[in-house]
């Protein structure tokens with residue numbers, strides 16, 4: 001294999017709900033969830049059943065034919081969102097790729113502006129050239145230039161900076177609702193309503209990358225509901241299939257309809273098994289009211305972390321929304337904290353080298369949070385002395 005992944009020294013071989021086990025039989029509570037992906041918890045019976053049943057019926061035909069579970073999934077997503085039309089693909093970066101192509105096509109055919117797209121500094125939109133070009137972090141682009149032309153970056157959370165950057169060439173703005181990979185950066189409450197106004201005034205599309213904030217993560221089915229705006233386009237992936245690969249771009253009808261026959265496609269996009277997995281996932285999230293639960297447990301989690309911050313000089317800040325929570329540390333090499341926690345039986349993720357990111361399954365219980373808090377309290381105690 002190419003050495004592009006920096007892997008932790010364990011191999012996970014089984015999981016159930018919040019728990020995973022490694023190849024030596026050690027048990028962990030999983031606060032990573034495959035990077036905000038396994039929102040229902042591991043090996044969810046409804047999802048597993050849907051995948052098995054579909055696999056025994058038919059796995060693949062191609063989008064040159066109608067696909068029943070794809071139609072059902074599109075209807076379910078449209079019924080539960082402010083968007084009307086769906087395009088299905090296999091990953092987050094592909095969903096963003098579709099959104100970028102759609103924005104430029106919409107500009108050529110309808111809004112008659114240019115091809116410029118404004119994105120945010122510190123954003124993350126994926127690793128293909130479209131997603132990478134929209135990503136506002138140079139470290140991911142180094143050695144891969146040139147990027148797609150026509151992207152400009154502004155400070156996240158600063159509506160005035162965005163307003164200044166919008167010119168007659170601008171056709172779209174692409175933003176995460178909460179910057180996830182960028183360090184769990186939560187914008188001010190009035191940011192998105194202001195962004196929406198700027199887009200409306202200029203006839204510019206608002207694309208929200210909900211690959212990580214969607215599917216209940218922020219305590220609402222979609223992050224735009226948390227942000228208090230209606231976007232023109234959203235992109236989904238990660239938790240949409242509870243770990244089975246699927247991505248989606250959802251658009252308002254007037255926008256999405258510019259993708260006329262032949263303009264965009266994917267061989268595997270929206271295939272039977274992916275759609276069956278996603279249907280079971282979305283129905284379960286809604287049916288079990290997991291968004292409300294994520295909001296409540298998220299608030300509890302944040303409150304417990306705030307308490308911890310009072311006693312640990314190694315914590316710089318606690319921030320987050322719903323069950324996407326970041327704890328910024330003042331330590332050099334924060335990976336050591338994650339390593340300690342892993343040895344204690346807790347999986348956590350570090351982003352930007354200094355932010356502990358907690359993105360557990362939405363089913364995490366207050367008791368499991370208490371266990372993590374206890375372990376984190378002990379671990380940080382060992383590092384507090386390094387902070388002057």
Ligand SMILES: *Cc1c(COP(=O)(O)O)cnc(C)c1O
Nearest residue numbers: 091092093124125126211212237
């Ligand atoms: C993970 C992520 C992506 C990329 O998704 P892939 O499925 O890895 O291509 C894009 N945008 C955001 C916000 C993400 O968190």
